[in-house]
Amino acid sequence: MSLCVATLYRVFPEIRVFGCCHEVFGTQKLLSAMLEDMEGLPGVPRQEIKVTVQGINHFTWFSRASYQDQDLFPVYRAFCEKYAATGFLQGKDDNWMNNYFACSHRVKMDLFLKYGKIAAAGDRHLAEFMPPWYLRDPETARAWGFTLTPVSWRKQDLQRRLARRARLLSGQEEPDFQGSGEEGHLMLGALLGLGDMTTNVNIPNRGQIPNLPLGAIVETNALFRRDEIAPVYAEPMDGNIQALTARHVLNQQNTLQAALTCDRSLALTTFMNDPLMSRVDWADGEKLFDRMLAAQRDYLPKGWF
Secondary structure (H helix, E strand, O other): HHHHHHHHHHOOOOHOOOOOOHHHHHHHHHHHHHHHHHHHHOOOOOEEEEEEEEEEEEEEEEEEEEOOOOOOOOHHHHHHHHOOOOOOOOOOOHHHHHHHOOOOOOHHHHHHHHHOOOEEEOHHHHHHHOOOOOOHHHHHHOOOOOOOOOHHHHHHHHHHHHHHHHHHHHOOOOOOOOOOOOOOHHHHHHOOOOOOOOEEEEEEEOOOOOOOOOEEEEEEEEEEOOEEEEOOOOOOOOOOHHHHHHHHHHHHHHHHHHHHHHHHHHHHHHHHOOHHHHOOOHHHHHHHHHHHHHHHHHHHHHHHO
């Protein structure tokens, strides 16, 4: 398989950036749970909920969603109005807020009621792309039904993963070959001619979102088949969501340009252009930027200093 993957990299240069986003799958599962809660339809597989995906990685939106012959947007509006204040907690016990990666979907619901499209990522990710409505401080995050991951947990998790890697390399632990729910292996199989599939992926914009910059990395559905990745047209984004998304598209492009050229000025202005920095004045933002650069000195080219 390693030879096949190497061949795919040569044939499809964009394969370096494609990857399915399980956040979209999670939102399909939420719509499935909604059908049970609102319509009395239990057990609808997420794959049977058909969606039009548009956006960028972890800031994706459904402009259309249906199950069989039913438009799900009116049902989702009623669902959001029902649970906007409390969040949707199906399947969660009283300790769910101790799970750093769980959420009550209140951010999703709030964004739908504000913007009219289904925000299709985890609440923690969605909040990162918005002004500090949901991330003003840890208490605000908890009020919206999600928690922040402490640095202490990240350090402990890194040590756990390094220890597991050592056990795997030494043969003390056997690999777990259970499916993760991701679809990367299915994409590779389709490219090798083992069956067509359509899924959401991050690939260059070839016009599938016509009102975002061509060539920018966007997330939409795409058809995978032998020797071909064909983006599925996702239609223009609504103006209000386009305005939110285009800012991040340009910030991402400028971040890459600054990194490749060691352009400190471009990096700083791009950093300050992030919506979450809107409550930080320029002097404090520049101090924070300098601290971040200094902390990464050992990993950065000399051109930064």
